[in-house]
Amino acid sequence: MEREKKERILSLLVSNKPDVLARVAGTLGGRGYNIETLCVDATLDPKVSKIILTTIADQPTLTKIEKQLMKLIDVQKVTDLTKMATVMREMMLVRMRLTDKNKADVALIIDTFRGRVVTLNGDHCVIEISGMREEIEKALQSLTPLGIDDMARTGIIALERTK
Amino acid sequence: MxxxxxxxxxxxxxxxxxxxxxxxxxxxxxxxxxxxxxxxxxxxxxxxxxxxxxxxxxxxxxxxxxxxxxxxxxxxxxxxxxxxxxxxxxxxxxxxxxxxxxxxxxxxxxxxxxxxxxxxxxxxxxxxxxxxxxxxxxxxxxxxxxxxxxxxxxxxxxxxxxxxxxxxxYTPSSFRDEEEPQPRPPSKKAFQVLDMLSEAKNPLILSGGGIILGGASQELREMAWRTKTPVTSTLMGLGAFPGTDPLWLGMPGMHGTYYANMAISHCDLMITLGCRFDDRVTGKIDTFARNAKIVHVDVDPSSINKNVMIDVPIVSDCKSALRSFNQLLKEKNFTVTGDQRREWLGLIDGWKRDVPLSYCRSDEVIKPQFVIETLYELTRGGNTIITTEVGQNQMWAAQFYKYDYPNTFLSSGGLGTMGYGFPAAIGAQLAHPDKLVVDIAGDGSIQMNIQELATAVQYKIPVKIVILNNGYLGMVRQWQELFYEKRYSHTDMTHAPDFVKLAEAYGLTGFRTGKPAEVEKVLRRGISTPGPVIMDFQVAREECVYPMVKPGGPIHEMTLGSREMVN
Known part of the structure; x- marks a missing residue:
């Protein structure tokens, strides 16, 4: 058994009902497990939602979490994506004030991380960057000294590469 | 329409x-x-x-x-x-x-x-x-x-x-339960368990509430008897295996019998059925059943490998698993000779002789255990349902009353809810109007839902309440005695109502005694009086429940009380 505590990604298929998220969050929180990131939206079937969450746990703890989640009536399937071949992404929006001094550096960072400017209002811009979690962290580190107004991150989403 | x-x-x-x-x-x-x-x-x-x-x-x-x-x-x-x-x-x-x-x-x-x-x-x-x-x-x-x-x-x-x-x-719902599971062919795991059981020298069955909930008592008995395997059972599982059977070891854990705890610590195979390894059962996890391979049958996968690591996990309801296993035993014509079990059952008999469930008897003051023993003698035979409150009364009811049938011992196991026993007795009596239903209570617990006396009187629900009245929140007092140098902080309950007068005020009958010689008479009168009855037994105030495993300690290390208790 893998005893290392690390970030684990769970993908849940649940009934698309108002209080299902509360049940899932409560099941983890009530037993002392922390949700690091969380993403929810409907699937191709509007009656079913997909919740992708990450938590930091060792393998035995993760197994306990999976079993507890499976006991919820509204949870149909729990998949541990950590061990699977997946595409994994996180997106970040960053609002910055552009000045003559930082303009060139911001442009360089956007280019390096394959981001783009979504809006430009006067001297304010909103930048969109997506990628692996580590890339997002690095981009954030690079942008921080240039003066960030505010930012928002989606948390991780992931999808199996093949069926 | x-x-x-x-x-x-x-x-x-x-x-x-x-x-x-x-x-x-x-x-x-x-x-x-x-x-x-x-x-x-x-x-x-x-x-x-x-x-x-x-x-x-x-x-x-x-x-x-x-x-x-x-x-x-x-x-x-x-x-x-x-x-x-x-x-x-x-x-x-x-x-x-x-x-x-x-x-x-x-x-x-x-x-x-x-x-x-x-x-x-x-x-x-x-x-x-x-x-x-x-x-x-x-x-x-x-x-x-x-x-x-x-x-x-x-x-x-x-x-x-x-x-x-x-x-x-209104259209009746078409939602239907699945049919009762058909006997399935024995799985690979059943064969594996059979092999383990053939090789084991000291096998033990630990059964839990899952046997009662799953209606698998008969199947459990069949398996234990055929394989001559001794049985211990958690509080929730009492009654699934007969309390009067020679293979019965009583309850394990914090207030378990000496021999059940010793058997768990010495067994080399533990077949666990419908039990979730509560901390009150296991004590210190590291030393629990340390010599044993553990098989765990449970309908809830989240109970498996939760507290105790399992060697052979089987996700199934107990009834199906036991049926399939018993079928396999029959097909293979599995028999155990007396010789095969002589050493192990001899060891257990030795423990039973050395440290039986016991207490210091007295002619002067009523011992609470004596009330339960006498109640058992007067009501044995399977036509009685016992409910309990929580605390010392519950543990003595689990130790000194022998339950031979499932669904006859109702107790708040997991939550430990004081005030459970009396209303639960009302519910049990409505399910079984012809049975005798007795709530074994403490003077603290009974006051937590005492208002239901009016319910019992209104509907003529003939529940009998046996109060083991020691004027304390007895179990907390016991911990204070043993672990807090007798600092009895807020556990004295002597300011309680006169339970006989209270019974009369509500319109039921009340009896009281503080004399050991009158215990049987009061119980007989209480049981034979129609309608709900309170029997208030003024018992020894500072009696402790033994054996006792220290919270968090290994279950083979038990405090047995004073040695002269061992008779």
Whole structure:
């Protein structure tokens, strides 16, 4: 058994009902497990939602979490994506004030991380960057000294590469 | 033809076979009570909503059917929480209906509004709020199905007032439980267990509440007898295996028998059936069954490898697993000779001789254990249901009464709810009007739902209450004696009502004695007096429950009390 505590990604298929998220969050929180990131939206079937969450746990703890989640009536399937071949992404929006001094550096960072400017209002811009979690962290580190107004991150989403 | 939501509710309950509801009216459920006024389903008016849920729970444990409670919104709903959590931890199938403010007022902090769905989410197996009358029938049948299927548990249905007044067609729900599982061919794992059992020198069965909930007592007995394997059982599993059988070891754990705890510590194979390895059973996990390979059969996968690491996990209900295993034993013509078990059963008999369950007898003061022993002698034979409160009374009832039949010992195991036993006894008595139902109580616990005396009197429910009255919150006092240098902080309960006068005030009969010589006489009179009865036994004040394993200690290290106790 893998005893290392690390970030684990769970993908849940649940009934698309108002209080299902509360049940899932409560099941983890009530037993002392922390949700690091969380993403929810409907699937191709509007009656079913997909919740992708990450938590930091060792393998035995993760197994306990999976079993507890499976006991919820509204949870149909729990998949541990950590061990699977997946595409994994996180997106970040960053609002910055552009000045003559930082303009060139911001442009360089956007280019390096394959981001783009979504809006430009006067001297304010909103930048969109997506990628692996580590890339997002690095981009954030690079942008921080240039003066960030505010930012928002989606948390991780992931999808199996093949069926 | 369209009928009101409240009428649909009654129809659906009848379709589920509900014959009694424990409840308490209020504004949000007044329309349902208007339907009940027609007398179509029996309703027992309790005196506190917690009592309604415990009564439904006691009814469910005694009958094996789903218990039902009905309460109003707000405080009515929030008063059910302890009862629901109690049923949740012991996996008892009940359905609790709560009234709710009209849908248009939900979320406005209306009068008597609480978010009971949010409050009970972590202590129900599932809960529902019915927002449209069209969903009512389906929701009810789904709730009953969820409550009784797999690992059973409590389900709550929240009913907004306007939904009860809305009109809809009633069409019986087509939602059906699966057929009872057919005997399956023995799995690979059954063969594996058979091999392990053939090779084991010191095998042991640890059975739990799952055997009782799964109706697998007969199958358990068959397996134990055929393989000559001794059986110990958790508090929740008492009665599944006969308490008078030579292979019976009594309960293990914190207040388990010396020989059950020693057997667990010395066995080389432990077959665990429907038990979740509660900390009160295991003591220190690292040393629990340290010499044994452990097989664990449980219907709930989340119970497996949760507290104790398992060598052979089997996800199945106990009945199917045992049937398949017994079938295999028959096919293979598996027999165990006396010789094969001589050493192991001899070792166990030695432990039983050395340290039997015992206490210092007295002619001067009533020993609480003596009351239970005498009660057992007077009521043995399977026509008695014992319920307990929580604490010393519960442990002595588990140790000194021998349960030969399942569903005859009802006790709050997981949550440890003081005040459970009396309302549960009311529920059990309604499930079995012909049986004798006795609540073994302490003077502290009985006061936690004492108001239900009025219920028992009103409906002539002939429950007998045996109070082991030591004027203390006895179990906490015991811990204070043993671990806190006798600092009896707030455990003295001598300021209690006169229970005989209290009985009379409520309109039932009360007896009291403080003399050992009168114990049998009072019990006989109490049992033979028609209607509900309180028997107040003034017992030795500072008696302790032994054996005792220190909290968190290894279960083979037991305090046995003074050595002269060992007789």
């Amino acid at each position: 369209k009928i009101k939501g409240s009428q649909i509710l009654i129809q659906a309950l009848k379709q589920e076979g509900v014959d009694v509801i424990f409840g308490y009216p209020g504004g949000a459920v007044i329309d349902i009570y208007d339907e009940l006024h027609k007398g179509n389903i029996r309703h027992i008016l309790v005196r506190h909503e917690q009592g309604a849920v415990h009564a439904a729970d006691g009814y469910a444990r005694a009958s094996g059917k789903v218990g039902v409670a009905l309460v109003t919104s707000g405080p009515g709903a929030s008063n059910t929480v302890t009862g629901i959590a109690n049923a949740h931890l012991d996996s008892i199938p009940i359905v609790v209906f709560t009234g709710q403010v009209p849908t248009s007022l939900i979320g406005t902090d209306a009068f008597q509004e609480v978010d009971i769905i949010g409050i009970t989410r972590p202590c129900t197996k599932h809960n529902f709020q019915v927002r449209r009358v069209e969903e009512l029938t389906r929701t009810i049948s789904e709730a009953f199905h969820i409550a009784r299927s797999d690992r059973p548990g409590p389900v709550l249905i929240d009913l907004p007032k306007d939904v009860m007044n809305a009109m809809a067609e």
